[in-house]
Amino acid sequence: MLMERINRILVDEIYLSHLNKIKEHEKQRIFCRHDITHFLDVARIAWIITLERNLNFQKEIVYACGLLHDIGRWLEYEEGTDHALASGEMCVEILEKNGFDPEEIRQIKKAIASHRVKCDANEDLSALLYESDKASRRCYSCDAIGQCKKFQNGEIPEIKY
C-alpha cells in the first residue's frame, strides 16, 4: 500500500510519546499548537503544492516531513533547544523503525532540520516544508491574533490552501 509507512508512523509509540509531551507543555498555550492536526495540515498542504507544481517528491517522503517536523518541540520547551534541529535528530529512529531507507532518512532529516529557515529554492524539500508550515495556520479564525507577532502591522490573514 502506497501509504503503509505513514500509517505505521501515525500509531508508532515513540511518535505518540513525542506528541503527548508536546500536548502537556501546550495546555495553556494561546498561540498555534503543535498537534496531529497541525502535522497533517502541513503534510497535506505540502502534497497539494507538490501536485500543483508538478514537483518530483514521493508522497510518503512529503507526509513524513509533515508528520515529524515539530516532534522535538517539547525539548525546546524544556531546554531551549532549537526544535527544528531536535526534530531532525528525533525523526531518525522513527523513520528507521518504520521502513525508510538511509537515503530517504537523510533527505527527510535535512528538510526537517532547516524547516525554520526561509528558502525560495525550487524542488527543495526544506523550502516546501517551510512554505507548507506557514500556510497551515488558521490565522483568520484565531483568538490570539492581536497578540501574535506575525500580525503586529495590520497584516490581513488569508488562506492559500
Ligand SMILES: [Fe+2]
Ligand atoms: Fe516548526
Ligand SMILES: [Fe+2]
Ligand atoms: Fe510546524
